[in-house]
Amino acid sequence: MADKKPEKKEVKKEEKLLTAAEKKKKKEEEDDLSEEDKELQEQMALLVTRTSDPEPSLRLASLETMVKEVRTSTSSMTSVPKPLKFLRPHYDTLKANYATAAEGPAKTMLADVLSLLAMTMAEDGTRESLSYKLLGSREDLGSWGHEYVRHLSGEIGAEFNARLAAAEAAAEAAKAAEGGDAPMGETKDADELLPLILGQITPFFMKHNAEAEAIDLLMEVGRLEELVQYTDKTNVDRISAYLSQLSMYVPEPEDAMVLQVAVSALRKLERYPEALMMAVKLQKDELVEEILTSCTEPLVQKQMAYMLARAGNRPEAEEELARIMDGAHTTEHYLELARDLDVVEPKAPEDVYKSHLEKRPAGASNVDSARQNLASTFVNALLNCGFGTDKLLLTEGNKWLYKNKEHGMMSAAASLGLILLWDVDGGLTQIDKFLYSTDDNIKAGALLAVGVLSAGTRNECDPALALLSEYASETSHPTNIKMGSLFGLGLAYAGSKREEVLEALMPIVVNDETPLEVAAVASLSLGLCYAGSCNEDVSQALMTLLMERDQATLQKDSMTRLICLAVGLLYLGKQQAVEVALELAKVVEGSVGEYLSLTLETCAYAGSGNVLKVQRFMSICGEHKEKDEDEEEESAAGGAGGAAGAAAAGGMPGAPPGAAGAAGAKKKEKEGDKLDKMAVATLGVAMIAMGENLGADMVTRSFYHMMQYSDLPVRRAVPLGLALLAISNPSNLAVVDALSKMSHDNDAEVASAAIIALGIVAGGTNNARVATSLRSLATYYAKEPGILFAVRLAQGLCHAGKGLVTLSPYHPDRSSCHPVVLASIVALMHILLDFNTLILGKHHFLLFVLACAIRPRMLVTVDEDLKPLAVSVRVGQAVDTVGQAGRPKRITGFQTHTTPVLLAAGERAELATDEYLPLTSVLEGVVILRKNPDHVPTTMDDGKASPSKDKDKPLPKINKPLSAW
Secondary structure, X not given: OOOHHHHHXXXXXXXXXXXXXXXXXXXXXXXXXXXXXXXXXXXXXXXHHHOOOOOHHHHHHHHHHHHHHHHHOOOXXXXXXXXXXXXXXXXXXXXXXXXHOOOOHHHHHHHHHHHHHHHHHOOXXXXXXXXXXXXXXXXXXXXXXXXXXXXXXXXXXXXXXXXXXXXXXXXHHHHHOHHHOOXXXXXXXXXXXHHHHHHHHHHHHHHOOOHHHHHHHXXXXXXXXXXXXXXXXXXXXXXXXXXXXXXXXXXXXXXXXHHHHHHHHHHHOOOHHHXXXXXXXXXOHHHHHHHHHHOOOHHHHHHHHHHHHHHOOOOOOOXXXXXXXXXXXXXXXXXXXXXXXXXXXOOOHHHHHOHHHOXXXXXXXXXXXXXXXXXXXXXXXXXXXXXXXXXXXXXOOOHHHHHOOOHHHHHHHHHHHHHOOOOHHHHHHHHHHHHHOOOHHHHHHHHHHHHHHHOOOOOOOOHHHHHHHHHHHOOOOOHHHHHHHHHHHHHHOXXXXXXXXXXXXXXXXXXXXXXXXXHHHHHHHHHHHOOOOOOHHHHHHHHHHXXXXXXXXXXXXXXXXXXXXXXXXXXXXXXXXXXXXXHHHOOOOHHHHHHHHHHHHHHHXXXXXXXXXXXXXXXXXXXXXXXXXXXXXXXXXXXXXXXXHHHHHHOOOOOOOOHHHHHHHHHHHHOOOOOOHHHHHHHHHHHHHOOOHHHHHHHHHHHHHHHHHOOHHHHHHHHHHHHHHOOOOOOOHHHHHHHHHHOOXXXXXXXXXXXXXXXXXXXXXXXXXXXXXXXXXXHHOOOOHHHHHHHHHHHHHHOHHHHOEEOOOEOOOOOOEOHHHHHHXXXXXXXXOOHHHHHOOOOHHHHHHHHHOOEEOEEEEEOOOOOEOOOEEEEEEEOOOOOOXXXXXXXXXXXXXXXXXXXXXXXEEEEOOOOEEEOOOOOOEEEEEEEOOOOOOOOOOOOOOOOOOOOOOOOOOOOOOHHHO
16 A cells, blocks of 8 residues: 555646646637637636526527527638637536436537537547437538538448447347347447438538538448439539449449449439440440430430440340441441541551661571561551551462461461451451462461451351351361361450350360360350350350360360360459359369469459459469479579570570570470469459559559569569550550560560560550660560560550550540450460460460450541531540549640540540530540530631621721731
């Protein structure tokens, strides 16, 4: 006891010091107060004293005065109203007065005042503000101010969930007890709070431009569907934009529910085009068809048909709309854009290579000419894609076709499809003559060209199905003809889910005697055709194929990855729907099973932004394989041998000619297994994060670290992952710079992947910076035919469509994703994981999977008769205005152009005139314009004078000397 006495004394001493300091501070504040403020302070103290008066009328009068003072006082944005400030010291006194007060209007009013004071005076977590509000009057919350309502909404959300949790716990306790007679504590009903939420707080927020706060509160209490009733034409844009953004950050199935509410809100106000894009984002075909048919205005229906053609979604519709959705108009508008930009003239690969600028080292001419001719074939096809003319293949005599050897002729013939892309009627006549060739490779290429030509469009005659299914079903045809026809079917009907394609391809997949490469190509075609469909029959057939074939053969053959990829594409973007397939995949053993499971998971969550999945795949990427003895000896040796290998891989002058070959031979001996799960996990990280900008930036930084510290399979996949995050977006300079550094990596496969990734990042943009970098790489790797092929391919991608196309699966403002384009890009990435075996081997025709990804990046405006209409538009960088107050500018750094115009990644367009009104708020692709009935012409419109009653009178003369101006 004796020991504790000094402690008590010390505590009392500290308390005295504190109270003395407080008194001093209070005195200083009082000295600073003006006479008016002192009077107000005394008045508030008197009113507090009177709240405990035994006379009810006096108590009520004092409270009414107090409330009036608080509500009518004005304050700046950063300070508390003075009456409220002077009431704060009396918070405990008012609480005590409330406890002893008799029931009546005075007690209710005192509860309201205490609720307001509790905002700043109550301890965290006590939710006193809400408690007193529930005891007080529940009407006219807004009269206490916006900040009070915001504070109350935060407390009410927490209270609602606490009550729900307490009720669940009580129910479980009752259930656990025998007969349900367990003593239950008193639980408050959560529904008691709903009238305050739905009747007071939400309407207040909606009325005062705080839609985001209303949505957050309704999400918190699980009543988001109630939002639709408060939506009107003044707030629907802000609501739909916030909900669209919100869907990226909530887990499933809540993300679908959020988008569903946005669709309902837009449909309520007959904003059908915007509702349609939300439904496309939801990937619900029935809802898309319902929105299209529920619209009664034919012109708006046509606008939606144009949007669906661009999004690759083609529901059943009447003939005129079906024709628009088939995409037959693409070629016409694309060539119109080319004429407007004066790029119709065909170009040759040399126009891209600019060999005269390359400083070639001595002896660099001894390259593999057949391979370089094949590279020029791909460059020529990409460069002139969709234009219908070129300088190599469609010239008289078709001499270029025969400059390619054996399997190279297949890709050369198939490249015709890319040159004639989208023009099914005109293109078939030019390809037809090659179908009767006596050379199997040319015939196979022509069959593939028919499929490539039809990618992204539909034709009522279905020529691709008629021509290709015949060759696909025949068993007597050579392997390359079968592969050409099978792959052509997959490209022509990607995303269509056609039963006829299933009937043509399934027998080949299930037949045990089918060669593995043919079965793999048929599987990939099925995966493309049924992308995102979750088709169980196809899924089981492909998994059975992986189970029944010899595992050792599957592991050694790189074509196996196409079968695994096909299963993954069936569940593209479907998230939890993949769980059953993942369980089935566990039956497949070894590295094939691991590759299959990871491919399924990465495809299912592509574009979802799921953080938990990103963490899981990153942990797989961070694993380190145990090195065997040979590898350890090599790493210990290091030094000169490593430098020689690096020099050989990099194509540096002075490297021993056999160094790369010897290293490669040793490597091949060790490499039995072609499938590596770590590479798929690396791609998976990028696939998940590519859906939203924040995640993409974070993953990009992580990839830089992985490039330094991870194993070789991860390092080889990192460039492709970076390319996924910035497809057709060379303005992302950080990624471009990183890939430029990786293109000089010691490992030849890392360098090849980085070079092609550069081409994908600059895909269809003609980016000068990347083009210059690729030209210098062509000089650097002049002695390495394999890497030089990658450089040429990247140059073709960079200049694809002469700079008029995009490879990105996302719309320029990232509003929604094109599932077929995403499927083809994912397929391309898996193919590029083994660039040396597949592309530099005999299966380079797989590169034509790009045909499904290539789309014009244009904005074309048409009038009500669907005829081209040139109008002024502002094109600038899109600004994220979600959640911002007022009407902020949606673009920045804009330039004014006349349509048709090009839209780059991250750009947005707005009409620069009010003479016309667009039928959709998202200006991309083909947009129908309608005359604005409220438009008043001015002298600025097209240089025409504004009409007036005195238009026939001559203009008055202005007698003013020139110097006066």
